[in-house]
Amino acid sequence: MNNVFVICEIEEGKVADVSLELMTKGRSLANQLNCKLEALVLGHNLKGIEKELYPYGADVVHIGDDERLEPYTTLPFTSIIVNLFEKEKPQVALLGASTFGRDLGPRVSSALVSGLTADCTSLEIGPHEDKKAGKTYENLLYQIRPAFGGNIVATIINPDCRPQMATVREGVMKKEIYDATYKGKVNNLEVDKILKPEDLVVKVIERHMEKSKVNIKNSSIIVAGGYGVGSKENFAQLEELAEVLGGEVGASRAAVDAGYASHERQIGQTGVTVRPKLYIACGISGQIQHTAGMEESSMIIAINNDPNAPINKLADYAITGDVGEVVPKLIKFYKQNTK
Amino acid sequence: MGLKIVVLAKQVPDTRNVGKDAMKADGTVNRAALPAIFNPEDLNALEQALRLKDTYPGTEVSILTMGPGRAADVIREGLYRGADNGFLLTDRAFAGSDTLATSYALSCAIRKMDKYDLIIAGRQAIDGDTAQVGPQVAEKLGLPQVTYAEEVLSADKKKIVIKRRLERGVETVEMPLPGVITVNASAPDCRPRNAKLLMKFKHAKTITERQSESEDYIDLTADRPYLNIEEWSVNDIETDVNWLGLSGSPTKVKKIENVVFQAKEAKRLTPADEEIDELMKELIANHTIG
Ligand SMILES: Cc1cc2nc3c(=O)[nH]c(=O)nc-3n(C[C@H](O)[C@H](O)[C@H](O)COP(=O)(O)OP(=O)(O)OC[C@H]3O[C@@H](n4cnc5c(N)ncnc54)[C@H](O)[C@@H]3O)c2cc1C
Ligand SMILES: Nc1ncnc2c1ncn2[C@@H]1O[C@H](COP(=O)(O)O)[C@@H](O)[C@H]1O
Numbered sequence: 001m002n003n004v005f006v007i008c009e010i011e012e013g014k015v016a017d018v019s020l021e022l023m024t025k026g027r028s029l030a031n032q033l034n035c036k037l038e039a040l041v042l043g044h045n046l047k048g049i050e051k052e053l054y055p056y057g058a059d060v061v062h063i064g065d066d067e068r069l070e071p072y073t074t075l076p077f078t079s080i081i082v083n084l085f086e087k088e089k090p091q092v093a094l095l096g097a098s099t100f101g102r103d104l105g106p107r108v109s110s111a112l113v114s115g116l117t118a119d120c121t122s123l124e125i126g127p128h129e130d131k132k133a134g135k136t137y138e139n140l141l142y143q144i145r146p147a148f149g150g151n152i153v154a155t156i157i158n159p160d161c162r163p164q165m166a167t168v169r170e171g172v173m174k175k176e177i178y179d180a181t182y183k184g185k186v187n188n189l190e191v192d193k194i195l196k197p198e199d200l201v202v203k204v205i206e207r208h209m210e211k212s213k214v215n216i217k218n219s220s221i222i223v224a225g226g227y228g229v230g231s232k233e234n235f236a237q238l239e240e241l242a243e244v245l246g247g248e249v250g251a252s253r254a255a256v257d258a259g260y261a262s263h264e265r266q267i268g269q270t271g272v273t274v275r276p277k278l279y280i281a282c283g284i285s286g287q288i289q290h291t292a293g294m295e296e297s298s299m300i301i302a303i304n305n306d307p308n309a310p311i312n313k314l315a316d317y318a319i320t321g322d323v324g325e326v327v328p329k330l331i332k333f334y335k336q337n338t339k
Numbered sequence: 340m341g342l343k344i345v346v347l348a349k350q351v352p353d354t355r356n357v358g359k360d361a362m363k364a365d366g367t368v369n370r371a372a373l374p375a376i377f378n379p380e381d382l383n384a385l386e387q388a389l390r391l392k393d394t395y396p397g398t399e400v401s402i403l404t405m406g407p408g409r410a411a412d413v414i415r416e417g418l419y420r421g422a423d424n425g426f427l428l429t430d431r432a433f434a435g436s437d438t439l440a441t442s443y444a445l446s447c448a449i450r451k452m453d454k455y456d457l458i459i460a461g462r463q464a465i466d467g468d469t470a471q472v473g474p475q476v477a478e479k480l481g482l483p484q485v486t487y488a489e490e491v492l493s494a495d496k497k498k499i500v501i502k503r504r505l506e507r508g509v510e511t512v513e514m515p516l517p518g519v520i521t522v523n524a525s526a527p528d529c530r531p532r533n534a535k536l537l538m539k540f541k542h543a544k545t546i547t548e549r550q551s552e553s554e555d556y557i558d559l560t561a562d563r564p565y566l567n568i569e570e571w572s573v574n575d576i577e578t579d580v581n582w583l584g585l586s587g588s589p590t591k592v593k594k595i596e597n598v599v600f601q602a603k604e605a606k607r608l609t610p611a612d613e614e615i616d617e618l619m620k621e622l623i624a625n626h627t628i629g
Binding site: 071073074075078098099102103105106107109110111113114115116117118119128142143147148152153154155156157158159160161201202203204205206207208209210221245246277278298299301302307312313315316317318319320321322325326329330333334336337338 | 352354437438442466467468469470471472473474475477478479483484485486487500503505506507508509510511512513514515588589590591592593594595596597605606607608609610612614615616618619622623627628629
């Protein structure tokens with residue numbers, strides 16, 4: 001009762017990265033709250049799936065395995081989750097801000113009349129004092145997220161309704177094994193008893209899933225280009241730099257909009273969040289929507305011909321100069337020094 | 340076969356063009372400095388409704404919006420582009436609503452709006468980027484939902500077939516009607532205003548707007564009922580007040596902060612060969628690269 005739950009998403013038979021990232025976060029929240037961490041997985045052919053979740057600190061893995069749960073549709077998932085949550089009364093429930101989580105989360109929260117905060121960038125535990133009502137609360141979930149196009153950061157709480165629900169985008173939280181030998185237990189859900197015919201009215205007729213080809217999120221070196229790179233041809237220089245350094249190419253939205261790079265490479269609030277060892281920002285001004293997705297990089301090098309570009313405030317090294325001149329030099333001197 | 344379609348449209352501050360004066364000194368948003376616009380993805384939603392109207396004569400498209408009096412602009416904009424009529428839900432009782440309280444109020448209004456076959460919302464509103472109201476309206480009305488819709492492939496009185504755009508692919512789904520869909524920005528753009536409709540609906544107004552007109556204003560709605568934009572307050576729809584506004588909102592804003600950079604000292608370099616060479620040596624030495 002009153003534990004932290006993570007509603008997991010299955011991708012190609014495995015627990016999705018975003019869910020494992022939330023397990024890591026959920027484990028630390030559960031430790032702070034002194035309660036258990038429970039995972040919930042729904043789908044078909046899930047045998048052994050709990051083994052993927054135990055190392056992240058899952059105390060209980062609830063599994064609903066039924067052919068009617070694959071592929072995902074909203075209503076049967078909602079029925080099963082609502083049924084389980086009414087019994088288990090979680091205090092916190094997290095899910096990915098993917099198309100899955102953003103379809104399912106609001107439906108579940110509406111059915112349970114609990115609050116839901118979308119796209120959180122940080123989750124913390126803290127107290128709250130409601131002066132008007134003369135009430136104090138301990139251990140609430142602070143759901144922190146940008147709003148108004150990234151111009152403000154709001155801390156949202158749900159003082160009275162449970163569970164406190166939040167979605168978080170892929171890559172925002174860090175995925176970290178908690179204990180490779182950790183063992184929890186499985187709770188098999190009786191899907192058959194819960195599902196009703198009206199849960200199954202929406203039918204998936206056809207489905208084409210593409211495996212994501214680029215993997216900037218897991219790359220430890222990122223060479224990112226912005227509008228200042230100037231052309232698709234100049235972008236090829238960044239690709240060369242990324243290749244010699246063993247990294248990936250990322251982009252700002254302005255560069256994506258200009259057609260210099262594909263959408264899946266976009267970094268920032270509406271793209272992916274990355275935290276590589278090294279981030280080289282080439283011709284990127286450093287607007288908040290972009291930096292929201294890269295500011296936690298361990299080291300940042302900015303190349304910009306404007307000495308006052310906002311990106312320089314985040315940078316460890318700010319090279320004031322033309323991308324077309326600096327990038328080839330980075331390649332040249334890297335090669336010279338590693339020979 | 341005509342369908343009855345309700346399009347949910349919201350008036351939002353244009354957060355995509357936030358100027359310097361948009362933030363007050365205390366870090367709160369200066370809403371007055373931001374132009375109010377038709378939420379972009381709600382225009383995509385309207386276009387899907389209008390396409391169904393093109394295909395199935397007899398289809399009626401109604402716009403429903405909840406907001407302050409000036410949100411009637413959104414309804415007029417919809418009329419200029421081809422919607423048939425509009426409903427403005429406005430009352431102090433709705434102030435402070437989070438997505439759940441908003442969805443509840445909208446669902447009560449929809450219940451009152453005669454029969455409907457399809458409710459179309461935008462995927463998300465740009466002021467909050469939450470994407471919750473569509474699915475929550477569906478849940479409150481006990482209807483099935485299809486989110487991230489990009490195209491309605493076919494429809495009849497009983498069911499609708501929709502192409503969805505997901506992060507990593509596309510899906511075609513079939514949903515029985517009545518139901519709710521939410522439409523993505525990747526769906527076709529909305530058609531522009533139509534000159535004839537602009538002339539026809541230029542004077543469409545809510546009762547409050549008509550009452551604030553000057554005295555010699557002639558009420559046109561008597562012989563032109565289509566110029567009336569229906570205005571509902573909390574008393575016009577059946578609700579439980581505990582579910583509305585602040586008290587019906589489980590989520591509360593605890594704190595708001597303006598976004599500021601915490602500046603740190605960058606090491607300044609020029610493109611000179613020696614400096615780039617030195618930088619590369621440093622990065623290799625501390626194992627950042629290499
Ligand atoms: C709701 C919302 C969400 C958004 N989400 C994202 C997001 O996820 N990711 C994102 O990146 N953006 C996002 N944006 C857009 C963001 O606000 C900026 O517009 C964008 O990041 C700017 O990209 P840029 O820095 O490449 O281009 P610009 O701002 O045009 O900057 C170009 C820079 O290049 C420099 N430059 C020009 N020529 C050269 C040269 N030859 N050599 C060196 N430097 C040069 C210039 O000095 C300038 O600093 C979002 C915006 C909104 C409103
Ligand atoms: N106040 C409102 N009036 C009408 N429709 C709304 C309102 N708020 C939200 N919606 C609809 O719900 C969608 C999602 O909104 P949101 O959950 O706020 O991102 C919007 O694109 C609109 O179609």
